[in-house]
Amino acid sequence: MKLFSISLAPQVRREDAMRALALLAPWNWGKWRYGEHIGKATRKIEEELGSDHVYLFDKARSGLRMILESMDIGPRDEVIVQAFNCIVVPEAVMATGAKVVYADIDPETLNISLESLKKKISSRTRAVIVQHTFGVPAPVREIMSLSKSHGFWVIEDSAHGMGGSYSGKKLGTWGHAAIFSFGRDKALFCASGGSVVINDSALVEPFEGRIVKIPPMSRINIGRYLLYSAFIFWIREYYHWKGVRFLFFLAHKLRIFPSVYSWEEKNGMMGSAPKYSLPNALAFILFYQLESLKESNAHRVELSTIYRRELFGLALLRLPPDASRDQEPFYLLRYNIITQKAGDLRSYFRKKSLILGDWYGHVLFPNIGDVRLGYRAGECPRAEAAAGSCVNLPTCLSFSKKEAEKLAEDIKQYFYDRDSRNRR
Structure with a gap:
C-alpha cells in the first residue's frame, strides 16, 4: 500500500522535480546563484500582495532577523510572540539581545489571544510578532490599533500560507512588515526560502541598507537543495518501500540533503547562524509554484x-x-x-x-x-x-x-x- 506523509514536501510536484533535475546539469550551473527568476518571483509576490517592497531570502527566519535589526531592536527591549510556535521565532528575537515575552493563544483559532497580549504589553515592548497559525487569520487589525496606542512595531508571521485576507486586506499587508516561508512543508515550495514584505516606508531604507551585506548561498548548499527538490517527489511516491526510506535516512545522515534546522538553531543559538539571499535556482522553482x-x-x-x-x-x-x-x-x-x-x-x-x-x-x-x-x-x-x-x-x-x-x-x-x- 502506498504510504503518504504530510511532512514529505507535500506541495512538490513532478514538474518541480524535473526543473530541479534540469538545473543539476553542469551546463546550468552558471544559473544557480544569479538570474532572471529572482526578479520574476519577487514581482509575482508583489502582484499577489499589492506591495512594492518584497525581498527574498534563503529562509523566512533570516528575513525575520533582518526586520528586527532594521527596527533597531536590541538589549533591554521586549518582543511579544505567541506560545504554540516554532522555535525559530523566539530564537530570531533572542539573536538581537531582546527579551522574548510569551502571550497565550485563543483556543479556537490557535492564534495570539488579544486578552493575553494586552496583559503582556509594557513600556519596553518594541514589537509584536503575529502568527497566522495554519493560515487562520489572527486579529491583526485590532493589534495594529494597539500598536498605535502603545507605539510598538507589528510583524506578521505569514509562514503558513499566502493569499488569505482579513477585514478586506491580504494577510501580510497589515503589519509594518511580514514574513512568508517557502520551506519543504509549507504552502509554497522551493526547498528552502522565504520572503519579507515591508509595508512601512520608515523601514525601507534601514532594511535595504542591510540587504547589500547579505552574501549569496554557497554553490554546495544550492546543489544540496536542488538534489532534495529533484528526488523528494519520487521518494514520497515510493516511501512505502523500506529501501527508499533507508536511502532517505542515509541522505540526511550523510548531509546530502540539508536539515530543516541548523546546529545553531537546535541549540538555541540562531544569532551565530548565517543569513543568505535566495539563489536564482530556488527562485526558479518558487516562481512556478507561485503560478499555481x-x-x-x-x-x-x-x-x-x-x-x-x-x-x-x-x-x-x-x-x-x-x-x-x-x-x-x-x-x-x-x-x-x-x-x-x-x-x-x-x-x-x-x-x-x-x-x-x-x-x-x-x-x-x-x-x-x-x-x-x-x-x-x-x-x-x-x-x-x-x-x-x-x-x-x-x-x-x-x-x-x-x-x-x-x-x-x-x-x-x-x-x-x-x-x-x-x-x-
Whole structure:
C-alpha cells in the first residue's frame, strides 16, 4: 500500500522535480546563484500582495532577523510572540539581545489571544510578532490599533500560507512588515526560502541598507537543495518501500540533503547562524509554484470543506474555523483537529500507511528545552493544552478529494469504534 506523509514536501510536484533535475546539469550551473527568476518571483509576490517592497531570502527566519535589526531592536527591549510556535521565532528575537515575552493563544483559532497580549504589553515592548497559525487569520487589525496606542512595531508571521485576507486586506499587508516561508512543508515550495514584505516606508531604507551585506548561498548548499527538490517527489511516491526510506535516512545522515534546522538553531543559538539571499535556482522553482497558487489555495478550501462537513459535530473533536466562508476565505496549510486522543489517532492512521502531522507537538516546537528560549512552564496554559493534542490533516495538492473523503470517514469510524468499546 502506498504510504503518504504530510511532512514529505507535500506541495512538490513532478514538474518541480524535473526543473530541479534540469538545473543539476553542469551546463546550468552558471544559473544557480544569479538570474532572471529572482526578479520574476519577487514581482509575482508583489502582484499577489499589492506591495512594492518584497525581498527574498534563503529562509523566512533570516528575513525575520533582518526586520528586527532594521527596527533597531536590541538589549533591554521586549518582543511579544505567541506560545504554540516554532522555535525559530523566539530564537530570531533572542539573536538581537531582546527579551522574548510569551502571550497565550485563543483556543479556537490557535492564534495570539488579544486578552493575553494586552496583559503582556509594557513600556519596553518594541514589537509584536503575529502568527497566522495554519493560515487562520489572527486579529491583526485590532493589534495594529494597539500598536498605535502603545507605539510598538507589528510583524506578521505569514509562514503558513499566502493569499488569505482579513477585514478586506491580504494577510501580510497589515503589519509594518511580514514574513512568508517557502520551506519543504509549507504552502509554497522551493526547498528552502522565504520572503519579507515591508509595508512601512520608515523601514525601507534601514532594511535595504542591510540587504547589500547579505552574501549569496554557497554553490554546495544550492546543489544540496536542488538534489532534495529533484528526488523528494519520487521518494514520497515510493516511501512505502523500506529501501527508499533507508536511502532517505542515509541522505540526511550523510548531509546530502540539508536539515530543516541548523546546529545553531537546535541549540538555541540562531544569532551565530548565517543569513543568505535566495539563489536564482530556488527562485526558479518558487516562481512556478507561485503560478499555481490560486489552484493550490482552491484545493485547500475544497479539502477543508470536506473535513468540516464530515467531522462537524463529532464528539471529542475541535475543528478549526470554517475556511470556506463566502466573504473572505482563507487557506489552511493543514486542517488541524484538536483531540485528547491525538497520539492514538496518529498511531491508528500510521498503521494504515498515512502519517498525519503533529504540529505543534510542544508549546515551542521542536522541543529543545523551554528554558533555553525563556519560556516558563505554566506561563501559557492554553498553548500548553493545545500542544500535543493536534492532528494535522492534509490539504495539499498531492492529497486528492477522494482521499480526503476516505480519511474523514475513517476518522469517524475510529471514534465510533472507540465509543462502542467504551459502552461495553
